[in-house]
Amino acid sequence: xxxxxxxxxxxxxxxxxxxxxxxxxxxxxxxxxxxxxxxxxxxxxxxxxxxxxxxxxxxxxxxxxxxxxxxxxxxxxxxxxxxxxxxxxxxxxxxxxxxxxxxxxxxxxxxxxxxxxxxxxxxxxxxxxxxxxxxxxxxxxxxxxxxxxxxxxxxxxxxxxxxxxxxxxxxxxxxxxxxxxxxxxxxxxxxxxxxxxxxxxxxxxxxxxxxxxxxxxxxxxxxxxxxxxxxxxxxxxxxxxxxxxxxxxxxxxxxxxxxxxxxxxxxxxxxxxxxxxxxxxxxxxxxxxxxxxxxxxxxx
Amino acid sequence: xxxxxxxxxxxxxxxxxxxxxxxxxxxxxxxxxxxxxxxxxxxxxxxxxxxxxxxxxxxxxxxxxxxxxxxxxxxxxxxxxxxxxxxxxxxxxxxxxxxxxxxxxxxxxxxxxxxxxxxxxxxxxxxxxxxxxxxxxxxxxxxxxxxxxxxxxxxxxxxxxxxxxxxxxxxxxxxxxxxxxxxxxxxxxxxxxxxxxxxxxxxxxxxxxxxxxxxxxxxxxxxxxxxxxxxxxxxxxxxxxxxxxxxxxxxxxxxxxxxxxxxxxxxxxxxxxxxxxxxxxxxxxxxxxxxxxxxxxxxxxxxxxxxxx
Numbered sequence: 001x002x003x004x005x006x007x008x009x010x011x012x013x014x015x016x017x018x019x020x021x022x023x024x025x026x027x028x029x030x031x032x033x034x035x036x037x038x039x040x041x042x043x044x045x046x047x048x049x050x051x052x053x054x055x056x057x058x059x060x061x062x063x064x065x066x067x068x069x070x071x072x073x074x075x076x077x078x079x080x081x082x083x084x085x086x087x088x089x090x091x092x093x094x095x096x097x098x099x100x101x102x103x104x105x106x107x108x109x110x111x112x113x114x115x116x117x118x119x120x121x122x123x124x125x126x127x128x129x130x131x132x133x134x135x136x137x138x139x140x141x142x143x144x145x146x147x148x149x150x151x152x153x154x155x156x157x158x159x160x161x162x163x164x165x166x167x168x169x170x171x172x173x174x175x176x177x178x179x180x181x182x183x184x185x186x187x188x189x190x191x192x193x194x195x196x197x198x199x200x201x202x203x204x205x206x207x208x209x210x211x212x213x214x215x216x217x218x219x220x221x222x223x224x225x226x227x228x229x230x231x232x233x234x235x236x237x238x239x240x241x242x243x244x245x246x247x248x249x250x251x252x253x254x255x256x257x258x259x260x261x262x263x264x265x266x267x268x269x270x271x272x273x274x275x276x277x278x279x280x281x282x283x284x285x286x287x288x289x290x291x292x293x294x295x296x297x298x299x300x
Numbered sequence: 301x302x303x304x305x306x307x308x309x310x311x312x313x314x315x316x317x318x319x320x321x322x323x324x325x326x327x328x329x330x331x332x333x334x335x336x337x338x339x340x341x342x343x344x345x346x347x348x349x350x351x352x353x354x355x356x357x358x359x360x361x362x363x364x365x366x367x368x369x370x371x372x373x374x375x376x377x378x379x380x381x382x383x384x385x386x387x388x389x390x391x392x393x394x395x396x397x398x399x400x401x402x403x404x405x406x407x408x409x410x411x412x413x414x415x416x417x418x419x420x421x422x423x424x425x426x427x428x429x430x431x432x433x434x435x436x437x438x439x440x441x442x443x444x445x446x447x448x449x450x451x452x453x454x455x456x457x458x459x460x461x462x463x464x465x466x467x468x469x470x471x472x473x474x475x476x477x478x479x480x481x482x483x484x485x486x487x488x489x490x491x492x493x494x495x496x497x498x499x500x501x502x503x504x505x506x507x508x509x510x511x512x513x514x515x516x517x518x519x520x521x522x523x524x525x526x527x528x529x530x531x532x533x534x535x536x537x538x539x540x541x542x543x544x545x546x547x548x549x550x551x552x553x554x555x556x557x558x559x560x561x562x563x564x565x566x567x568x569x570x571x572x573x574x575x576x577x578x579x580x581x582x583x584x585x586x587x588x589x590x591x592x593x594x595x596x597x598x599x600x601x602x603x604x605x606x607x608x609x
Contacts, residue, residue, distance in 0.1 A: 017431075027475035132344055276448045
């Protein structure tokens with residue numbers, strides 16, 4: 001008798017669990033899980049805008065096509081990799097330094113600056129990109145005016161093949177660190193003060209305190225920031241989409257911009273799907289590598 | 301001996317004063333560095349406001365640049381709203397753009413609050429077969445690049461004949477996995493004893509959720525509401541893909557069109573930065589106001605990982 005009630009209770013818990021999950025599960029299945037699997041299936045088919053009804057499976061043809069496309073796909077991989085190499089170190093260094101500096105001030109001052117640094121992040125990519133495009137305008141932008149004041153020659157910025165990628169990297173440097181600063185600040189707050197007090201009793205120098213306490217204890221945060229900014233860098237899109245359109249001469253044709261072009265402008269759905277599956281593998285490999293090199297557990 | 305004592309005391313005092321002065325100098329240097337970087341990172345926003353109040357003609361050159369708009373003008377705002385445009389020019393439906401943005405920001409956010417919190421509760425507090433599998437599925441999904449599901453999803457909208465309708469704009473976002481993850485993490489921290497006690501008292505599962513879990517989850521609900529609204533208001537790529545007539549644009553897509561970044565038949569090259577930034581300022585004001593009103597939630601959002609980098 002008692003056992004029966006218990007069993008009914010368990011079943012009722014199951015039942016309600018599924019009821020609570022039902023809508024979300026149905027939605028995610030229809031609009032996320034199913035398209036995801038479909039995206040992987042696309043990469044083995046020959047589906048394009050022109051050939052949308054008579055779809056065949058073509059095995060690994062798309063993958064071979066993409067992976068042997070040295071001037072197309074591998075060019076984009078190169079551009080994205082260079083971008084990541086330019087962006088990620090600063091994505092750690094700047095927030096880390098700012099958070100460390102902020103840590104010396106009173107809470108009120110700290111909160112004020114944290115808000116100031118976070119403010120640009122809430123503005124949309126569209127608006128932020130067009131503002132930066134205007135600031136770096138080669139003809140009448142602020143940056144060239146500023147260089148002139150400093151007595152330096154004007155630069156072509158994003159309008160020249162040689163500087164375009166660097167300009168987008170520079171734009172990343174001066175923007176979007178609000179997230180990292182908040183993250184590092186929170187991590188610094190979590191370090192127990194007693195550790196520093198103990199070090200002070202031992203008369204440790206500031207330099208030593210930094211390398212023996214602050215840096216090791218912030219390592220999980222650093223790993224998290226490195227991985228998220230790596231993933232972000234390999235999926236960079238806004239700068240190419242709004243500012244350079246992948247140019248000039250495809251100098252800023254990021255992986256994601258290339259996928260967008262294949263998909264939306266050229267209608268090569270299968271090629272675009274193949275590229276995004278390969279991108280997924282690139283991201284997995286890059287994240288795994290940074291885990292291996294920095295080798296700690298992330299606590300997030 | 302006594303003389304010696306005082307001299308060492310003086311020395312010590314001197315040293316303390318010296319370190320204090322040094323500390324002050326270092327602190328001042330830190331402050332200058334932080335302020336300098338603050339100016340750099342806030343400058344684009346400042347420049348957006350300045351430009352929107354500066355008249356920018358077609359022959360605008362570097363010599364016309366000023367730190368402050370002098371004299372400030374509302375001409376760009378009039379141009380953006382096309383108040384003075386000749387009658388034969390087709391008006392851009394900018395009010396519709398704002399209305400559409402409001403819908404995109406509000407409706408999916410509200411439904412997400414309901415459905416994601418329900419799913420989050422289920423994963424956090426109820427035991428059922430398949431729970432761990434489901435949770436891992438959610439984690440894996442969150443790391444997959446956007447484009448993988450995007451292409452078939454776009455084709456699905458096409459097959460449903462939903463392109464350029466509110467269905468495509470709003471419907472796919474009604475429930476998701478990111479919110480479920482955060483709700484699960486948060487509801488997990490609520491005391492299970494409360495829920496068990498209510499169950500013993502014979503409260504229905506739905507009543508437990510509505511009368512106990514929801515009131516205790518107010519902070520995370522508020523946070524998710526704000527983050528969802530700002531994210532929806534700022535989203536541009538999906539609305540850009542699934543709309544093609546001006547009346548269906550959101551403000552972000554409208555601005556993108558003004559920039560000639562997309563295939564809207566606007567020749568690239570000359571940008572009408574004056575009216576573009578008037579529109580940009582109008583589009584940025586709601587999120588800036590929300591940010592200042594709910595600042596602490598944004599900072600808290602970091603702690604629970606509500607934002608993706």
